[in-house]
Amino acid sequence: MQLTINGQQQSYDGPLNVQQLIEKLSLQNKRIAIERNGEIIPRSQFPEQLLNEGDQLEIIVAVGGG
């Protein structure tokens, strides 16, 4: 399954939910927020949201800024 994560093409074996993807990326327990194809995925729904071929994901964090 091809996913685009933060602009990078990545390949994963499906089926895969958002929570599992986060664990594969070692981002579990990090303060992040995720958008899929322009829609925010609430954190509470990570375990139930299955990823689909071609999904575009943005995973964001807070960084220093003014």
Next chain:
Amino acid sequence: MESLVIAGKNYSSRLLLGTGKYRDFAQTRAAVDASGAQIITVAIRRTNIGQNPGEPNLLDVLPPSQFTLLPNTAGCYTAADAVRTLRLARELLDGHALVKLEVLGDQKTLFPDVVATIEAAKILVKDGFDVMVYTSDDPIIARQLEDIGCVAIMPLASLIGSGMGILNPWNLQIIIDNARVPVIVDAGVGTASDATIAMELGCDGVLMNTAVASARDPVLMASAMRKAVEAGREAWLAGRMPKKVYKASPSSPAEGMFTGTQPPAANS
């Protein structure tokens, strides 16, 4: 103790500090502590994928339990991008509604695109955000943003990151005199006296980043800025003496002089 009230919440500090451009997170935290700031701006960016999984997170250093985090839309040039960024920020910060809106007009000046800013502000206010808005020092735009429902108006003093100080105090004065919500100077402060001048004009607060982060000693400058904002606020509350051009007035009594010499006549 008189406080700054934004969206119904009280703050004892009137200095709002940005967290960009510091050497590392330890210096960021030390500067925040020295500044006494309670409202701290953060930017929203992509996380690194597959690199440095153990990398520290800014929110571990500045936890939302201790500070009011103010996510910004720095780098956004359209209303849609700004709205999208702040919706993600709200999800990131567990429903936190207080945000800093800025929609920039060009990369050279980072001047706000006030038309796009107004468009984004309308969407965000309707969506339940408490919007603190970066804008130009145009009193009419400031009033329109207030009418939309923004909770604080944040006019620039001069260009973002320029350190040029308060270039148009008269416009700021008009904005302050007209506003029914807090007015916070955002951008352009270069050194402590600039922050004091802003507060002496009657601003409710000052937001800065580069003036602290790009000082030779950021933590010491953060401390200076804390005092500068407090000094300016107290001077404004105290009410300065009127300026008397060409009219000197001695502080010591004119009577009881024992030297007997008459002062020379002034030129008329």
